[in-house]
Amino acid sequence: GQNIDQPTEMTATEGAIVQINCTYQTSGFNGLFWYQQHAGEAPTFLSYNVLDGLEEKGRFSSFLSRSKGYSYLLLKELQMKDSASYLCAVMDSNYQLIWGAGTKLIIKP
Amino acid sequence: GAVVSQHPSWVICKSGTSVKIECRSLDFQATTMFWYRQFPKQSLMLMATSNEGSKATYEQGVEKDKFLINHASLTLSTLTVTSAHPEDSSFYICSARSTSGGQQETQYFGPGTRLLVL
Numbered sequence: 001g002q003n004i005d006q007p008t009e010m011t012a013t014e015g016a017i018v019q020i021n022c023t024y025q026t027s028g029f030n031g032l033f034w035y036q037q038h039a040g041e042a043p044t045f046l047s048y049n050v051l052d053g054l055e056e057k058g059r060f061s062s063f064l065s066r067s068k069g070y071s072y073l074l075l076k077e078l079q080m081k082d083s084a085s086y087l088c089a090v091m092d093s094n095y096q097l098i099w100g101a102g103t104k105l106i107i108k109p
Numbered sequence: 110g111a112v113v114s115q116h117p118s119w120v121i122c123k124s125g126t127s128v129k130i131e132c133r134s135l136d137f138q139a140t141t142m143f144w145y146r147q148f149p150k151q152s153l154m155l156m157a158t159s160n161e162g163s164k165a166t167y168e169q170g171v172e173k174d175k176f177l178i179n180h181a182s183l184t185l186s187t188l189t190v191t192s193a194h195p196e197d198s199s200f201y202i203c204s205a206r207s208t209s210g211g212q213q214e215t216q217y218f219g220p221g222t223r224l225l226v227l
Contacts, residue, residue, distance in 0.1 A: 030214075031214075033215065033216075035218075040200075041220070041221065042202045042218040042219060042220050042221040043153070043202075043218050044218065045215055045216075045217060045218075048215060087152075087153070091214065095214060096158070097143075097155075097216060099152060099153050099155075100152070101152040102152050
């Protein structure tokens, strides 16, 4: 079956760095997405990786290793507004998104 | 980035009535739109995939006669919750896939519609 695993909840301190991991097993692979979802709001697109390596976009970076079925989202210089759920999603061979359950990130002052 | 709108953002209705939710891609054409439902503190659940000009594909356990989906144009899809009941109260979110011709087919989400059935 298809499976996306990510931690349920993480806590970090304002100004620090946090890494949210995602492992996947899917039928085919056409890219991995990270979305941010604040409480009560719809998800917003953060990043897309289809090749191995690190993609940097401001304070956020996303890494992919296809051979290991592994990705992480790295958030630097954490701000209170980064408190949200972070969703990992993989596009399978049918171009359908398989969603992880999300990681709730709590930022403390 | 691509913008997707949803209307209305909030609906309160009586049990037994029908509710229509619109999803529009504002600055791109979306051949495929998706409808999700999310209950409090739970993950997104895909309800159906909607392709322009054809019938929607429903996920297992989603009643197609209760959740009517119409995707009449490349920028508009509608979800109608027929004979709504309190258990249908949820956060309904649509997304549209941008097909720009490249490999990336990012889904962009609308802001969501909160439905409360009394």
